[in-house]
Amino acid sequence: MEERLKTKTIEDVANALGISKTTVSRSISGKGRISEITRQKVLDYIAATDYRPNPNAKGLANARTYNLAWVIPGDSELASLSFFQSCLQGVLDAAAQQDHDVLIVTVSPGNISGLKRVVENRKADGVILGQSLDKDMAVDYMKSSGLPFVVVGSTYDPEVLQVDNDHISACSELSSILKMKKPRFVTLIGGDQEIIVNTTRRQGFEAGINPVRHSVYMNCVTVEEIERAVEGALSDGADCLVCADDRICYHALNRLKRDGVRIPEDMRVASFYNSRLTEDFEPSITSLHYDPAELGARACRLLIDRIEGREVPGRTLLGYEVLLKASTR
Amino acid sequence: MEERLKTKTIEDVANALGISKTTVSRSISGKGRISEITRQKVLDYIAATDYRPNPNAKGLANARTYNLAWVIPGDSELASLSFFQSCLQGVLDAAAQQDHDVLIVTVSPGNISGLKRVVENRKADGVILGQSLDKDMAVDYMKSSGLPFVVVGSTYDPEVLQVDNDHISACSELSSILKMKKPRFVTLIGGDQEIIVNTTRRQGFEAGINPVRHSVYMNCVTVEEIERAVEGALSDGADCLVCADDRICYHALNRLKRDGVRIPEDMRVASFYNSRLTEDFEPSITSLHYDPAELGARACRLLIDRIEGREVPGRTLLGYEVLLKASTR
DNA sequence: TTGAAAGCGCTAACAA
DNA sequence: TTGTTAGCGCTTTCAA
Numbered sequence: 001m002e003e004r005l006k007t008k009t010i011e012d013v014a015n016a017l018g019i020s021k022t023t024v025s026r027s028i029s030g031k032g033r034i035s036e037i038t039r040q041k042v043l044d045y046i047a048a049t050d051y052r053p054n055p056n057a058k059g060l061a062n063a064r065t066y067n068l069a070w071v072i073p074g075d076s077e078l079a080s081l082s083f084f085q086s087c088l089q090g091v092l093d094a095a096a097q098q099d100h101d102v103l104i105v106t107v108s109p110g111n112i113s114g115l116k117r118v119v120e121n122r123k124a125d126g127v128i129l130g131q132s133l134d135k136d137m138a139v140d141y142m143k144s145s146g147l148p149f150v151v152v153g154s155t156y157d158p159e160v161l162q163v164d165n166d167h168i169s170a171c172s173e174l175s176s177i178l179k180m181k182k183p184r185f186v187t188l189i190g191g192d193q194e195i196i197v198n199t200t201r202r203q204g205f206e207a208g209i210n211p212v213r214h215s216v217y218m219n220c221v222t223v224e225e226i227e228r229a230v231e232g233a234l235s236d237g238a239d240c241l242v243c244a245d246d247r248i249c250y251h252a253l254n255r256l257k258r259d260g261v262r263i264p265e266d267m268r269v270a271s272f273y274n275s276r277l278t279e280d281f282e283p284s285i286t287s288l289h290y291d292p293a294e295l296g297a298r299a300c301r302l303l304i305d306r307i308e309g310r311e312v313p314g315r316t317l318l319g320y321e322v323l324l325k326a327s328t329r
Numbered sequence: 330m331e332e333r334l335k336t337k338t339i340e341d342v343a344n345a346l347g348i349s350k351t352t353v354s355r356s357i358s359g360k361g362r363i364s365e366i367t368r369q370k371v372l373d374y375i376a377a378t379d380y381r382p383n384p385n386a387k388g389l390a391n392a393r394t395y396n397l398a399w400v401i402p403g404d405s406e407l408a409s410l411s412f413f414q415s416c417l418q419g420v421l422d423a424a425a426q427q428d429h430d431v432l433i434v435t436v437s438p439g440n441i442s443g444l445k446r447v448v449e450n451r452k453a454d455g456v457i458l459g460q461s462l463d464k465d466m467a468v469d470y471m472k473s474s475g476l477p478f479v480v481v482g483s484t485y486d487p488e489v490l491q492v493d494n495d496h497i498s499a500c501s502e503l504s505s506i507l508k509m510k511k512p513r514f515v516t517l518i519g520g521d522q523e524i525i526v527n528t529t530r531r532q533g534f535e536a537g538i539n540p541v542r543h544s545v546y547m548n549c550v551t552v553e554e555i556e557r558a559v560e561g562a563l564s565d566g567a568d569c570l571v572c573a574d575d576r577i578c579y580h581a582l583n584r585l586k587r588d589g590v591r592i593p594e595d596m597r598v599a600s601f602y603n604s605r606l607t608e609d610f611e612p613s614i615t616s617l618h619y620d621p622a623e624l625g626a627r628a629c630r631l632l633i634d635r636i637e638g639r640e641v642p643g644r645t646l647l648g649y650e651v652l653l654k655a656s657t658r
Numbered sequence: 659t660t661g662a663a664a665g666c667g668c669t670a671a672c673a674a
Numbered sequence: 675t676t677g678t679t680a681g682c683g684c685t686t687t688c689a690a
Contacts, residue, residue: 007451009683020661025685032686035659052450056394057683059385060666067396067452070433074418078605081410089403092435092443101452104399104433106421114421121381122336123396123430223609276407280552338667349677354669361670364675386667389682 008051017045028053067101068303069124071115071138073131074106079247082275083292084130087152090296091128098304100125112137119145126303128152128296132162133194148306150299154196154315161306163299163316165290167197170320171204171272174288175242178270178328179212183240187233189226189252190218190244201244201272220244226251234259239266240328245273246287253281268328283326290320337380346374357382396430397632398453400444400467402460403435408576411604412621413459416481419625420457427633429454441466448474455632457481457625461491462523477635479628483525483644490635492628492645494619496526499649500533500601503617504571507599507657508541512569516562518555518581519547519573530573530601549573555580563588568595569657574602575616582610597657612655619649 014021019038026032027042045051059065070091072084088102095102103124105114115138118124127149129138139160142149150161178186188205191198202216215236217229230252233241241256243249249271253263261267263283271278274287298316305312343350348367355361356371374380388394399420401413417431424431432453434443444467447453456478458467468489471478479490507515517534520527531545544565546558559581562570570585572578578600582592590596592612600607603616627645634641 010685011683021684022661022686023659026660029685033659038659050449054389054683055450055452056385056388057666058685060383060389060668060683061685063666065385067432076414078407078411081414082407085405085410088433089435092433096443096446101432101447101450103396103430104417104421106418114425117425118430120379121384121430123384339669340667350668351670351677351679352675355676358669362675367675383667386682387669389667389684390669392682 007054008049010051010053013042013045013049013051016049017042064125065123066099067103067124068095068300069103069105069115069118069127071105071107071127071129074108077247079245079250079275079277080131082277086292087130087296090293090298091300092296093293094297094300095304098301100300100304107138109133110137112141115141119147126150126307128299128303132196135194148303150303150306152295152299154200156196158314161302161312161314163295163302164197164318165295165320166317167200167272168204168207170288170290170322171201172208174270174272174286174322175205175208177322177324178240178242178268179209181240181268181328183212183238183268185236185238186212186214186240186242187229187236187238188214188216188242188244189220189229189233189248190216191248192221193218198244205242205272214238220248223251227255230255234261240268241270243269243271246271246275246277249285249287250277250281253278253285263327264329270328274323281327283329286325286328287323288320289323291318294318336383337378339380339382342371342374342378342380345378346371393454393636394452395428396432396453397424397629398432398434398444398447398456400434400436400456400458403437406576408574408579408604408606409460411606415621416459416625419622419627420629421625422622423626423629424633427630429629429633436467438462439466441470444470448476455479455636457628457632461525464523477632479632479635481624481628483529485525487643490631490641490643492624492631493526493647494624494649495646496529496601497533497536499617499619499651500530501537503599503601503615503651504534504537506651506653507569507571507597508538510569510597510657512541512567512597514565514567515541515543515569515571516558516565516567517543517545517571517573518549518558518562518577519545520577521550522547527573534571534601543567549577552580556584559584563590569597570599572598572600575600575604575606578614578616579606579610582607582614592656593658599657603652610656612658615654615657616652617649618652620647623647 010021010024014024024042026034027039105118107115129151132151132153132155152163154164155162186209190202193199217232220226220229226248243252263269271285271287274289278285302312339350339353343353353371355363356368434447436444458480461480461482461484481492483493484491515538519531522528546561549555549558555577572581592598600614600616603618607614631641
């Protein structure tokens with residue numbers, strides 16, 4: 001009757017109940033034939049005494065770790081951090097539901113040693129890549145490793161499991177809506193083309209905006225580059241500005257304000273991505289809205305399905321919302 | 330001679346070398362007596378064939394996971410994210426050096442279920458709390474759990490392992506420097522008092538600024554609260570504004586600019602914390618500079634020392650830099 | 659439906 | 675200095 005500090009094992013449970021370890025194991029896992037009555041007895045006992053299976057022992061026997069690795073760039077922009085944070089929350093929730101935990105790994109361009117560590121040491125059963133670049137060492141490495149993985153975002157490689165927002169449709173739809181406002185000239189300020197989504201957004205933009213006259217400035221990353229693009233838009237005679245993401249939008253807005261450009265009277269402004277960065281801007285900004293947490297959760301579930309050998313779709317596209325606000329009135 | 334896909338085990342290594350598993354194990358761990366020559370032979374073979382010990386097996390035998398848990402609030406402000414990100418990088422680097430990996434866990438006020446999962450399932454050997462609140466469920470829970478843990482930041486509880494910047498000295502020193510500028514009246518805009526560091530900063534401020542006349546506005550979290558505090562400072566007749574962190578500073582600066590207050594002519598401005606948020610403000614902002622990555626790294630090393638039973642200091646305080654810039658000229 | 663026993667890959671007494 | 679052997683706690687074949 002005395003409680004020991006030593007953690008309980010499956011054997012303790014078996015002894016206490018006068019049955020064998022096998023039976024206990026089967027009750028927990030649900031594998032193998034077992035009478036519902038003994039099963040319930042075991043489950044009740046376990047719940048009452050809060051026995052917890054030792055994950056190492058379980059892992060050793062099953063060749064699993066019940067861990068996933070979540071990989072993000074170590075050098076993210078402030079703005080991307082909030083995306084990764086939401087996305088991570090989705091991953092964590094979904095992982096916890098299936099009794100998995102999440103190892104965090106950072107990579108930077110040219111340095112994927114952290115990822116290699118985890119994969120080579122087999123500390124995770126699968127990997128979620130939080131962002132995909134055009135030419136991505138991490139993706140190449142994961143492909144060669146043989147470990148299951150999924151990327152959040154799109155890849156050109158059709159063999160890679162991917163979960164993404166439907167950026168093409170979303171950007172195209174928002175662009176069409178802007179087109180209906182009969183702008184004279186529209187400028188897109190796009191982000192780093194190494195990041196695939198930026199190219200995708202551009203494609204959606206082109207698809208939706210034609211045949212309206214327009215210009216595109218890609219690879220705007222630094223504040224200077226963004227401001228230069230704004231100047232470009234102004235001298236192009238644009239009366240509508242579309243920003244690839246909220247960080248770009250944020251700096252563009254600051255610039256426009258400084259120049260005394262009125263929004264939306266002189267210039268309509270919209271963003272292909274929204275987040276907390278631009279949310280309390282005046283006037284409120286028309287933008288696309290996605291659900292990063294859902295993205296993470298889906299990626300996670302997909303990965304676990306994949307790990308456990310279930311059939312999974314190669315590509316999953318999630319929905320979006322168009323938020324029409326004062327900035328494009 | 331044929332390569333199998335099956336992963337190598339310690340036994341394979343032993344057989345290949347014609348020695349026993351024990352000898353191989355000892356060569357790797359460095360524990361127990363062993364001749365340098367056999368040891369080197371084993372190490373060479375391992376390096377050449379890249380054998381990796383199975384972490385589950387090792388963990389099972391040692392009752393360890395070789396994982397640490399990194400706990401951050403799930404609902405962080407954008408500004409704190411960059412702190413956690415840098416800090417995490419320090420943790421990851423230090424952990425990797427000692428062959429540990431890092432599980433990520435989020436908690437929110439009133440919900441520490443993620444933390445409980447990891448602790449109860451014994452998925453980590455120790456926990457790093459990335460932030461400490463005044464009355465912190467996570468700290469209380471960790472104390473009761475018996476698992477080693479360390480907090481980044483300070484706690485009032487002397488039994489808790491903690492690693493922090495020396496905020497008191499730093500804030501006090503910066504305040505003294507400001508005092509030497511002979512301000513008429515100084516206002517401190519402080520953050521959420523639930524977060525201990527905000528109280529600490531206030532203490533440092535008081536210590537350094539006296540006997541200059543001053544006022545303090547604490548618990549400024551929302552933009553509105555910060556702006557109200559700026560108004561307060563203005564009507565108090567302040568000609569020097571001290572902000573507890575860069576987020577507060579950022580919003581305060583925006584407000585001052587909008588009101589046409591010149592910096593530093595009408596109002597000197599300094600921040601007790603700097604980051605990317607305020608870095609390209611014009612004029613440049615006087616602030617305290619810390620090294621979050623070092624904070625994370627120290628916490629991590631300390632924790633591992635603790636886990637392995639080494640003696641560790643209860644409290645570690647790290648240095649800082651005072652960056653004097655144009656905003657307080 | 660249940661149980662005995664072997665095995666997952668590693669460590670550590672204990673012997674040699 | 676090295677090896678033998680018995681676990682660590684769980685799963686799973688095979689037999690009952």
